[in-house]
Amino acid sequence: MEQVVDEYKPGMARHSSGGDEAILQVASLTKRFSGVVANDGVTMSVMKGTIHSLIGPNGSGKTTCLHSISGLYTFDEGDVLFEGKSIASLKLYEKVRIGIARTFQHAQIFKELTVIENVMIGEHNLRKTGFVGGSLLLPRVLKEEKESQREALRILDWFGMRHLAFAKSGDLPYGYQKILEIARAMAARPKLLILDEPAAGLTNTEIEQLEQILVKLCEAGVTILLVEHDMRLIMKVSDSITVLDSGRVIAQGKPEEIQNNPQVIKAYLGDRRAG
Numbered sequence: 270m271e272q273v274v275d276e277y278k279p280g281m282a283r284h285s286s287g288g289d290e291a292i293l294q295v296a297s298l299t300k301r302f303s304g305v306v307a308n309d310g311v312t313m314s315v316m317k318g319t320i321h322s323l324i325g326p327n328g329s330g331k332t333t334c335l336h337s338i339s340g341l342y343t344f345d346e347g348d349v350l351f352e353g354k355s356i357a358s359l360k361l362y363e364k365v366r367i368g369i370a371r372t373f374q375h376a377q378i379f380k381e382l383t384v385i386e387n388v389m390i391g392e393h394n395l396r397k398t399g400f401v402g403g404s405l406l407l408p409r410v411l412k413e414e415k416e417s418q419r420e421a422l423r424i425l426d427w428f429g430m431r432h433l434a435f436a437k438s439g440d441l442p443y444g445y446q447k448i449l450e451i452a453r454a455m456a457a458r459p460k461l462l463i464l465d466e467p468a469a470g471l472t473n474t475e476i477e478q479l480e481q482i483l484v485k486l487c488e489a490g491v492t493i494l495l496v497e498h499d500m501r502l503i504m505k506v507s508d509s510i511t512v513l514d515s516g517r518v519i520a521q522g523k524p525e526e527i528q529n530n531p532q533v534i535k536a537y538l539g540d541r542r543a544g
């Protein structure tokens with residue numbers, strides 16, 4: 270991660286190309302579990318080239334919303350549009366192919382595999398041959414495999430983790446495991462990157478590195494939808510924020526608008542984890 274730190278210059282102009290066009294629109298999204306309305310008519314627009322955060326107390330429906338967007342859950346009502354088209358009926362892998370990638374609340378890397386293998390899995394989602402074809406030693410497959418390796422190394426370099434390429438992923442410190450998950454998601458070359466609590470379990474130094482990575486990804490043209498509990502991080506990196514409480518949107522706006530919103534403060538008072 271050191272390399273990212275070296276390249277990063279505070280105050281660098283950012284988001285110059287983003288802001289006026291929605292890449293993702295969530296429209297009146299409702300998701301029920303027996304008895305619980307986890308998302309109740311959630312509407313929000315994520316603008317292209319920005320970092321948009323979805324926050325709210327524990328159990329307010331953030332993860333459910335991300336699952337509905339990424340295709341892990343089918344929702345009950347409403348719609349999700351990506352680049353203006355409904356993606357409600359697309360499968361998880363189809364969403365990866367059109368440019369949506371995500372990480373999970375609890376790091377889900379393959380701990381027995383090496384770092385580079387984990388990144389290559391993210392890239393395989395885009396390739397014709399995939400894993401089954403990949404086991405046949407056809408020249409085309411071998412060529413793709415080489416390309417895939419090169420690409421994975423390039424991504425690891427970008428994340429300042431190239432020196433760890435052949436380490437066993439499970440042996441990495443937790444902070445690196447979480448960054449590796451983002452690197453793997455980026456291997457699918459997404460336009461929209463969805464992150465569920467990337468700072469959870471990280472040290473303060475690791476959170477600062479994460480912050481730099483998020484800003485750098487955004488500068489590289491990736492739109493980020495971020496669910497996070499670390500308010501310092503949220504307030505520093507977000508262009509706009511949507512606040513959920515009991516499955517409903519209670520506020521939307523820029524960080525400074527959200528910070529002083531009485532309804533938001535009230536919603537958070539009962540939540541110990543928010544700083």
Ligand SMILES: Nc1ncnc2c1ncn2[C@@H]1O[C@H](COP(=O)(O)OP(=O)(O)O)[C@@H](O)[C@H]1O
Nearest residue numbers: 302305307325326327328329330331332333334
């Ligand atoms: N798979 C599930 N089955 C039943 N209830 C669920 C499930 N997932 C989430 N819920 C409920 O939906 C609500 C929202 O949960 P979640 O989206 O995980 O919130 P958050 O990510 O904001 O903490 C909670 O009341 C939770 O208990």
Ligand SMILES: [Mg+2]
Nearest residue numbers: 331332333374
């Ligand atoms: Mg959650």
